[in-house]
Amino acid sequence: MANPPESSKPAVILLSGGLDSATVLAIAKERGHTCHTIGFDYGQRHRNELDACKQVAEHLDASSHRIFPINIGSFGGSALTAEISVPKDRNEADLTEIPITYVPARNLVFLSIALAYAETIGSTDLFIGVNAVDYSGYPDCRPEFIESFAAAANLATKIGVDGSTIRIHTPLMEMTKAEIITAGTALGVDYALTHSCYDPSTDGRACGHCDSCMLRRNGFEQAGIADPTRYAVNNA
Amino acid sequence: MANPPESSKPAVILLSGGLDSATVLAIAKERGHTCHTIGFDYGQRHRNELDACKQVAEHLDASSHRIFPINIGSFGGSALTAEISVPKDRNEADLTEIPITYVPARNLVFLSIALAYAETIGSTDLFIGVNAVDYSGYPDCRPEFIESFAAAANLATKIGVDGSTIRIHTPLMEMTKAEIITAGTALGVDYALTHSCYDPSTDGRACGHCDSCMLRRNGFEQAGIADPTRYAVNNA
Numbered sequence: 001m002a003n004p005p006e007s008s009k010p011a012v013i014l015l016s017g018g019l020d021s022a023t024v025l026a027i028a029k030e031r032g033h034t035c036h037t038i039g040f041d042y043g044q045r046h047r048n049e050l051d052a053c054k055q056v057a058e059h060l061d062a063s064s065h066r067i068f069p070i071n072i073g074s075f076g077g078s079a080l081t082a083e084i085s086v087p088k089d090r091n092e093a094d095l096t097e098i099p100i101t102y103v104p105a106r107n108l109v110f111l112s113i114a115l116a117y118a119e120t121i122g123s124t125d126l127f128i129g130v131n132a133v134d135y136s137g138y139p140d141c142r143p144e145f146i147e148s149f150a151a152a153a154n155l156a157t158k159i160g161v162d163g164s165t166i167r168i169h170t171p172l173m174e175m176t177k178a179e180i181i182t183a184g185t186a187l188g189v190d191y192a193l194t195h196s197c198y199d200p201s202t203d204g205r206a207c208g209h210c211d212s213c214m215l216r217r218n219g220f221e222q223a224g225i226a227d228p229t230r231y232a233v234n235n236a
Numbered sequence: 237m238a239n240p241p242e243s244s245k246p247a248v249i250l251l252s253g254g255l256d257s258a259t260v261l262a263i264a265k266e267r268g269h270t271c272h273t274i275g276f277d278y279g280q281r282h283r284n285e286l287d288a289c290k291q292v293a294e295h296l297d298a299s300s301h302r303i304f305p306i307n308i309g310s311f312g313g314s315a316l317t318a319e320i321s322v323p324k325d326r327n328e329a330d331l332t333e334i335p336i337t338y339v340p341a342r343n344l345v346f347l348s349i350a351l352a353y354a355e356t357i358g359s360t361d362l363f364i365g366v367n368a369v370d371y372s373g374y375p376d377c378r379p380e381f382i383e384s385f386a387a388a389a390n391l392a393t394k395i396g397v398d399g400s401t402i403r404i405h406t407p408l409m410e411m412t413k414a415e416i417i418t419a420g421t422a423l424g425v426d427y428a429l430t431h432s433c434y435d436p437s438t439d440g441r442a443c444g445h446c447d448s449c450m451l452r453r454n455g456f457e458q459a460g461i462a463d464p465t466r467y468a469v470n471n472a
């Protein structure tokens with residue numbers, strides 16, 4: 001089976017509720033894909049991410065949206081799923097090390113599930129918002145990982161063996177956070193709907209000091225675009 | 237971090253409840269690994285597999301056993317998870333094609349989750365009972381898939397990046413079903429506890445005619461070992 005024409009192809013978009021994956025959805029839509037979004041309920045401490053996924057999918061008019069329960073948080077080992085403190089105000093040098101917010105094998109697990117989903121709906125195109133420039137130092141965000149996953153995906157699946165090529169699209173890979181925000185803004189993404197903070201207040205406001213908040217804040221500042229994030233009052 | 241000495245290393249063993257993965261557990265134990273088994277509740281139509289996983293883990297004295305819920309069956313697309321008829325009495329020629337019992341990306345998903353688990357317990361060794369000789373034609377059982385997964389696993393994880401090498405052990409890859417049964421029997425595996433049938437009767441008896449039953453039956457016959465499988469009466 002040959003790949004269908006680019007313009008009408010169904011694509012599976014991995015959503016996290018954050019700024020990057022919202023931008024990726026807007027890009028996939030712009031490229032003419034029919035977009036099926038999938039978010040993951042993986043035992044994260046903060047449900048804001050899942051609410052944001054749903055709002056982003058609706059806002060950008062995804063053809064379908066689903067939340068898939070996959071409790072890798074039950075294995076423990078990360079500040080994002082266990083009761084471990086989220087580091088704050090880390091400096092640039094620290095960001096080259098893998099932080100405690102790393103979730104073991106997360107992107108590999110998420111991509112594998114997204115691939116299973118894609119195969120059942122006849123899609124050969126997966127979109128993920130990984131980025132190797134302004135990121136937290138996670139190994140599973142690097143281009144070499146994505147390439148090796150694509151190789152495995154094509155060998156693992158019926159759709160790959162049958163002659164289609166599964167593509168893992170990473171449109172943000174080489175972009176700075178400011179470039180991502182600029183591109184998404186041009187495509188009409190409402191970043192007020194997205195949630196990036198690793199350690200929000202109980203009313204959903206961003207802490208402003210975790211790695212994710214700092215990257216986001218700096219991104220808006222460098223892009224010269226007003227930051228719509230609701231920060232906790234003492235961190236505004 | 238260097239890999240710890242082989243003899244005391246923790247290993248994660250993927251269990252399916254079937255004959256092959258039970259044999260793999262016995263082999264990993266024989267090699268001196270501390271064995272942590274994981275089975276997957278993936279929406280399969282028959283719970284016998286999960287009961288068999290637990291019995292096999294207890295019988296072979298695994299250090300821990302867990303069932304991980306991962307409902308890829310909710311995506312549909314396979315006779316093992318959806319209401320599609322399981323093919324019976326397929327001949328050898330048919331077995332070179334990917335059958336309807338294929339579950340999209342199953343081994344990729346299972347290995348990814350097992351890897352996440354391994355990383356949280358400090359294990360770099362995964363064991364899986366895939367086999368490229370007497371198998372049902374699934375793409376994710378081939379050595380080239382396993383190699384590509386291992387490459388992705390080492391790039392995806394902190395443990396891989398930190399200098400350890402994650403190994404995906406496939407001790408059965410080049411063995412016939414008869415050789416697997418002979419090896420497992422020598423290691424004390426009680427195959428009466430294992431479940432292979434894709435389409436068992438309501439009281440858990442094997443149909444004797446699906447691909448999995450046929451491979452198993454022929455294996456015992458060729459090994460010259462009594463088949464302990466309880467077949468449905470009219471298929472004995």
